[in-house]
Amino acid sequence: MLDDRSKKILHAVIQLYISSPGPVGSRSITKKFPIGLSPATIRNIMSDLEDMGFLRQPHTSAGRVPTDSGYRFYVDALTAEKSDNDAELASELIRKLELIRTDINSFLDNASRMLSELSHYIGISVSLNTHQTMLSRIELLPYRKNQIAVMLITDEAVIKNKIISVEQEVSREDLNRLAGYLNERYAGHTLEDIRKTIVAEIANDRILCDGLIREAMAICNNIFSASESDVFISGLSEVLTLPDFCDIERIRRLFRTIEDKHVILSLLEKISATDGPQVLIGSENPLDELKQFSFVAAPYCEGSRPIGAIAIIGPTRMNYGQAIYLVDMTAKFITDIFSYSR
Amino acid sequence: MLDDRSKKILHAVIQLYISSPGPVGSRSITKKFPIGLSPATIRNIMSDLEDMGFLRQPHTSAGRVPTDSGYRFYVDALTAEKSDNDAELASELIRKLELIRTDINSFLDNASRMLSELSHYIGISVSLNTHQTMLSRIELLPYRKNQIAVMLITDEAVIKNKIISVEQEVSREDLNRLAGYLNERYAGHTLEDIRKTIVAEIANDRILCDGLIREAMAICNNIFSASESDVFISGLSEVLTLPDFCDIERIRRLFRTIEDKHVILSLLEKISATDGPQVLIGSENPLDELKQFSFVAAPYCEGSRPIGAIAIIGPTRMNYGQAIYLVDMTAKFITDIFSYSR
DNA sequence: ATTAGCACTCGAAGAAGGAGAGTGCTAAAC
DNA sequence: GTTTAGCACTCTCCTTCTTCGAGTGCTAAT
Numbered sequence: 001m002l003d004d005r006s007k008k009i010l011h012a013v014i015q016l017y018i019s020s021p022g023p024v025g026s027r028s029i030t031k032k033f034p035i036g037l038s039p040a041t042i043r044n045i046m047s048d049l050e051d052m053g054f055l056r057q058p059h060t061s062a063g064r065v066p067t068d069s070g071y072r073f074y075v076d077a078l079t080a081e082k083s084d085n086d087a088e089l090a091s092e093l094i095r096k097l098e099l100i101r102t103d104i105n106s107f108l109d110n111a112s113r114m115l116s117e118l119s120h121y122i123g124i125s126v127s128l129n130t131h132q133t134m135l136s137r138i139e140l141l142p143y144r145k146n147q148i149a150v151m152l153i154t155d156e157a158v159i160k161n162k163i164i165s166v167e168q169e170v171s172r173e174d175l176n177r178l179a180g181y182l183n184e185r186y187a188g189h190t191l192e193d194i195r196k197t198i199v200a201e202i203a204n205d206r207i208l209c210d211g212l213i214r215e216a217m218a219i220c221n222n223i224f225s226a227s228e229s230d231v232f233i234s235g236l237s238e239v240l241t242l243p244d245f246c247d248i249e250r251i252r253r254l255f256r257t258i259e260d261k262h263v264i265l266s267l268l269e270k271i272s273a274t275d276g277p278q279v280l281i282g283s284e285n286p287l288d289e290l291k292q293f294s295f296v297a298a299p300y301c302e303g304s305r306p307i308g309a310i311a312i313i314g315p316t317r318m319n320y321g322q323a324i325y326l327v328d329m330t331a332k333f334i335t336d337i338f339s340y341s342r
Numbered sequence: 343m344l345d346d347r348s349k350k351i352l353h354a355v356i357q358l359y360i361s362s363p364g365p366v367g368s369r370s371i372t373k374k375f376p377i378g379l380s381p382a383t384i385r386n387i388m389s390d391l392e393d394m395g396f397l398r399q400p401h402t403s404a405g406r407v408p409t410d411s412g413y414r415f416y417v418d419a420l421t422a423e424k425s426d427n428d429a430e431l432a433s434e435l436i437r438k439l440e441l442i443r444t445d446i447n448s449f450l451d452n453a454s455r456m457l458s459e460l461s462h463y464i465g466i467s468v469s470l471n472t473h474q475t476m477l478s479r480i481e482l483l484p485y486r487k488n489q490i491a492v493m494l495i496t497d498e499a500v501i502k503n504k505i506i507s508v509e510q511e512v513s514r515e516d517l518n519r520l521a522g523y524l525n526e527r528y529a530g531h532t533l534e535d536i537r538k539t540i541v542a543e544i545a546n547d548r549i550l551c552d553g554l555i556r557e558a559m560a561i562c563n564n565i566f567s568a569s570e571s572d573v574f575i576s577g578l579s580e581v582l583t584l585p586d587f588c589d590i591e592r593i594r595r596l597f598r599t600i601e602d603k604h605v606i607l608s609l610l611e612k613i614s615a616t617d618g619p620q621v622l623i624g625s626e627n628p629l630d631e632l633k634q635f636s637f638v639a640a641p642y643c644e645g646s647r648p649i650g651a652i653a654i655i656g657p658t659r660m661n662y663g664q665a666i667y668l669v670d671m672t673a674k675f676i677t678d679i680f681s682y683s684r
Numbered sequence: 685a686t687t688a689g690c691a692c693t694c695g696a697a698g699a700a701g702g703a704g705a706g707t708g709c710t711a712a713a714c
Numbered sequence: 715g716t717t718t719a720g721c722a723c724t725c726t727c728c729t730t731c732t733t734c735g736a737g738t739g740c741t742a743a744t
Contacts, residue, residue: 025737038687043738061693061738104489104505139481141495147446151493151503153483161493161503163446236578237597240590248582248590255579367706380718385707403707403724687744692737699732706724713718 002052007077008035009045010054014066014074018319021243023063068282068316071294075279075320085325093118093326097333104337108232111310111330116235119323120242121314122258126268128299128308129229133191138182138223140175148175150223154191155302164222182220195224231261244315250292257289258313268309272299275306277328282316292316296323298331302338310334344394349419350377351387352396356408356416360661363585365405410624410658413636417621417662427667435460435668439675446679451574453652453672458577461665462584463656464600468610470641470650471571475533480524480565482517490517492565496533497644506564524562537566573603586657592634599631600655610651614641617648619670624658634658638665640673644680652676 002010012033016024026039026046035042046064049055054070057063066074096114100107108125115123134155143149143163148170152160170178186194198220236255245251258264267287271278280286280295290313297311310330312323344352354375358366368381368388377384388406391397396412399405408416438456442449450467457465476497485491485505490512494502512520528536540562578597587593600606609629613620622628622637632655639653652672654665 023737027737039737040687040689040739041685044686047739057738059694061736062695063737104507137483139483139493141479141481143495149495151481153485153491165446234601237594237601240594240597246590248588252579252582255582259576259579365706369706381706382708382718382720383716386717389708399707401725403705404726405706685744687742689742690740692739694737695735697732697734700730701728702730703726703728705726708723709721711718711720714716 002073005035005037006045006049008033009042010049010066010070011074011077013046013049013055013064014070017066018317021317023058023065025063028063066317068284071281071316071320072284075281075324078321079277079324086322089118089322089325093329097330100330100333101337107334107337108230108308109234111334112232112234115310115312115326115330116238119312119314119319119326120235120238121312121318121323122236122239123234124258124264124268124297124311124313125232126265126309127230128265128269128272128306132305133307135186135189135191135194137187138179140179140182140219142170142172142175145169148219152191152223162223164219166219170219178219191224195221198224229265231264233258233264239314242315244317253289254293254313257287263287267295268297268299268311271297271311272306272309275299275301277324277331279320279324294318294320296320296327298327300331300334300338302335307338308334344415347377347379348387348391350375351384352391352408352412353416353419355388355391355397355406356412359408360659363659365400365407367405370405408659410626413623413658413662414626417623417666420663421619421666428664431460431664431667435671439672442675443679449676449679450572450650451576453676454574454576457652457654457668457672458580461654461656461661461668462577462580463654463660463665464578464581465576466600466606466610466639466653466655467574468607468651469572470607470611470614470648474647475649477528477531477533477536479529480521482521482524482561484512484514484517487511490561494533494565504565506561508561512561520561533566537563540566571607573606575600575606581656584657586659595631596635596655599629605629609637610639610641610653613639613653614648614651617641617643619666619673621662621666636660636662638662638669640669642673642676642680644677649680650676 009029012029012035013024016028016032026042029035029042030037030039046055049070050057050064053067054073055064056067056070058065093114096110096118100110100114103110108127112123112125115121115125117123135152136155137153139151139153141149141151146167146169147163147165150162150164152162154160186197189197198217201217239245240251270286271280275298277296277298280290280297282294283291285291285293285295292315293313294316295311295313296318297309299306299309301307310327312318312327314323351371354371354377355366358370358374368384371377371384372379372381379387388397391412392399392406395409396415397406398409398412400407435456438452438460442452442456445452450469454465454467457463457467459465477494478497479495481493481495483491483493488509488511489505489507492504492506494504496502528539531539540559543559581587582593612628613622617640619638619640622632622639624636625633627633627635627637634657635655636658637653637655638660639651641648641651643649652669654660654669656665
């Protein structure tokens with residue numbers, strides 16, 4: 001659909017714009033890129049690219065700026081040809097990934113931090129709560145008065161623990177019996193299934209329950225009802241250095257949006273349905289508040305089941321090649337960790 | 343040291359400045375505050391206050407702005423007389439505090455969120471790792487291949503769990519034996535003490551250890567070495583609405599500083615040594631990057647031992663009365679939760 | 685088909701000039 | 715002696731105007 005020359009010029013505009021913001025003029029292209037064409041010719045081509053919707057003029061007689069579709073075209077070409085990468089970045093990445101491996105307890109925190117440090121954009125990592133998580137074992141322990149400590153050991157790296165309150169005190173023996181029963185019955189099932197089963201049982205036996213069993217049922221219901229996912233966000237300070245973020249109100253809205261972790265979570269849940277790195281550019285983003293930003297995300301898996309995701313949020317004027325590389329490598333690395341430690 | 347009239351005027355300047363930034367002039371004081379004095383007299387007094395270091399002129403022929411010492415004087419007077427509070431704020435606070443009580447699992451996250459929502463500044467909450475935490479019980483469970491899940495149940499609300507890697511696989515029975523041994527021997531001791539004892543034992547028995555015991559010792563050392571504290575920060579988007587934060591570079595430095603959780607942690611550790619709400623105003627702050635901001639913090643305790651802290655960070659032009667009220671009430675509330683659930 | 689030349693456009697940056705708020709000082713009033 | 719009115723002065727902020735320069739689109743020449 002685009003001839004080779006047009007493609008080259010589009011890429012040139014985008015690369016210049018990424019390296020420094022502000023409209024790109026025809027002359028600066030001839031200076032930085034050795035295409036054997038004069039500024040006038042380039043102007044004509046740029047005008048064509050504008051008609052096709054890949055470029056845009058902020059105002060008459062200004063240079064051109066990429067549109068979201070322009071970036072989209074660029075990114076698609078990029079992923080097709082697997083860009084060559086900065087060796088320095090690669091070694092830095094590998095060094096930091098090893099750090100993640102050694103501290104499995106806070107790998108999510110470390111991953112988001114690492115992504116933001118290397119990309120200089122916002123780094124995000126989440127553990128997804130797909131309800132497909134499988135229960136390996138459950139432990140119930142008396143905690144304080146009228147409280148029970150629950151430890152859910154799942155097949156993911158993250159152990160969930162929770163304190164729940166109960167109406168009447170339950171002895172350690174009863175807790176052990178209950179835990180034994182739950183393990184025998186539910187180990188190997190997904191949390192979602194267990195929850196459903198328990199709800200059904202409560203409904204059925206409502207009348208004949210004696211005190212302890214009803215208490216036990218309430219406990220189970222509590223345990224398996226809402227299990228939160230973890231969300232880690234780093235590098236908010238990084239994006240403040242970018243000239244793209246000179247408008248405080250825009251940053252505020254962005255921060256406000258991502259401070260609400262549910263939003264991030266549901267977005268990444270959708271994304272992790274497909275595998276490999278996903279890129280959402282500006283208006284492609286489903287959320288209004290994020291339509292001025294770009295989003296590079298990839299799920300990480302245990303086996304073939306996605307159990308979390310990592311992402312980078314930055315301006316649409318993003319170094320996509322680098323961001324995709326970072327996200328892709330990191331997601332694969334984490335997936336590897338889960339595979340080998342099986 | 344200050345006569346009554348000067349005090350009133352200082353308070354007037356600060357209150358006007360807090361309600362809207364920009365130098366405060368003598369005439370606006372006479373308009374808003376019914377002190378029976380003319381602008382000229384007030385000018386004279388303000389000039390005196392400037393000599394004493396409580397006020398400052400941004401430039402000749404501009405109004406006055408409070409200095410850090412000015413705020414300090416104001417805050418000291420404030421805490422002495424226990425300011426009367428907004429009834430609406432109070433009821434809102436109580437409503438949200440109840441939410442904290444019902445969800446003990448994420449009370450820190452909720453507390454920081456609540457503080458930022460009510461104050462419109464940055465809300466922070468941390469659980470301190472003072473090494474004085476007492477071990478109630480330890481559970482060891484096989485996790486993945488060559489990994490063990492450890493659950494430390496302490497006398498604080500927060501259960502710490504951790505996955506540690508071991509060199510050789512350890513059977514479930516051995517883990518149970520080890521856990522039993524540790525519980526029998528160390529339950530009731532502080533984590534710090536336990537760590538020291540274990541290090542000493544490793545040093546002593548280095549030569550005679552057989553494989554399993556050495557492995558066990560290594561595990562223990564790993565468990566009790568570094569246990570992280572939790573830090574929750576909310577409301578970064580809130581402060582971006584403030585006119586004080588028009589300088590992006592300043593915000594960036596602030597965000598950069600508080601994104602490094604160690605900094606926050608050590609600051610709050612120091613603060614929680616003394617009880618009751620603490621206020622650090624601008625330059626009183628030990629950290630250079632925070633010298634342009636103010637810090638209101640209070641520890642929460644279990645019994646009399648501080649086990650965490652909550653705080654508000656805002657501009658020096660902060661509504662101190664409200665911030666102190668919020669922090670104080672919240673800290674007391676959390677302390678209460680720990681006392682009653684004993 | 686490409687390129688040089690040229691008139692034109694538009695924003696950024698700087699200069700100039702009020703307007704306004706507020707001060708400090710002096711002299712009068714209480 | 716303290717307080718106040720009056721007044722000249724200062725400094726910022728905002729608006730307007732101008733200039734400058736980068737870059738375009740068009741036309742004619744290559």
